[in-house]
Amino acid sequence: xxxxxxxxxxxxxxxxxKLANDEQIQGTAKALEANNIHTLIxxxxxxxxxxxxxxxxxxxxxxxxxxxxxxxxxxxDEIDKSERYDAIRPKMFAMNRETQGRxxxxxxxxxxxxxxxxxxxxxxxQVLIASNSGSQLGPYASGAGKxxxxxxxxxIVRDLNEGLRRIQEYNYPLEExxxxxxxxxxxxxxxxxxxxxxxxxxxxxxxxxxxxVGF
Numbered sequence: 451x452x453x454x455x456x457x458x459x460x461x462x463x464x465x466x467x468k469l470a471n472d473e474q475i476q477g478t479a480k481a482l483e484a485n486n487i488h489t490l491i492x493x494x495x496x497x498x499x500x501x502x503x504x505x506x507x508x509x510x511x512x513x514x515x516x517x518x519x520x521x522x523x524x525x526x527d528e529i530d531k532s533e534r535y536d537a538i539r540p541k542m543f544a545m546n547r548e549t550q551g552r553x554x555x556x557x558x559x560x561x562x563x564x565x566x567x568x569x570x571x572x573x574x575x576q577v578l579i580a581s582n583s584g585s586q587l588g589p590y591a592s593g594a595g596k597x598x599x600x601x602x603x604x605x606i607v608r609d610l611n612e613g614l615r616r617i618q619e620y621n622y623p624l625e626e627x628x629x630x631x632x633x634x635x636x637x638x639x640x641x642x643x644x645x646x647x648x649x650x651x652x653x654x655x656x657x658x659x660x661x662x663v664g665f
Contacts, residue, residue: 466620467662470606474573475658478606481575485647488655498600498659499523505598505655506563511536513558515566515586518628519600519664525565558585564594567664569621570613571606571656577645578613580621584641591643597654602663610644617642624665 470478479489492498502525506512512535520526530537538561542554566586570578577599581587590597607613622639629637648654 462623463615463619466607466616467604469660469662470603472660474606475603475660478571478573478575479658481573482571482577482656483575485575486651486654487575487577487645487648488652490655490657492657492659494661495523495659495663498657498663499525501657502565502598502600503528505596506535508534509536510563511538511561512563512565513538513561513586513589513594515564515581515590517566517600517664519567519602520565522663523600525600529565559588560593560595561589562595563598564589564596565598565600566590568599568601568605568656569665570616571601571658572609572613573606574609575647576610576613577656578610578617579643579645580617580639581641581643582637582639587641587643590645595653599654599656600663601656601658603658603660604662605664606658614642621665628665 475491479491482489490501492501502523512529514520514526514529514537517526529535530540538557542558545554547554564586568577568579579587579590605616607616617639622637625637629635
């Protein structure tokens, strides 16, 4: 069972920061493809960023889930600030949550593209995404026309149980620290989406990076 936020000082289990080897990466990619999740493998962060933008057309409407991975690769800033894309998050943040709540929900609920990262990928092709608010989970599950995930190879785990452990023992302490530093508030593991497969061909693409990127 996943624990939610407490006042206890959390220590991240560094066991889950180890990069998968090439054999594990290739096997995981094959399993993801079998589950209808198109998978690309990038040798490094620069190649991952290039592959990401090759998947987008100029002016594409795109919603970014909060992601240290996309921040680290410079993808978030390019989406939000370059004016080359129709970035949804800046529009949402500029709106009044008290008076425009319905509009915000609709704007973020069914974008043409949704992009971000995930917390764990199992060797048999399951994908786990944990969230405090859940705002990115609806678009990932079904609302978005297309989904792009950029995933460091340290996120590959053996199975579902290990993926859930990774969320609790590794992601949660790091995200708690990250949120405290940014906003002075904590986080919770309120919602976890498990994607076992995708019905629509070419809807979801995962880019696996052979580097430790993000949490």
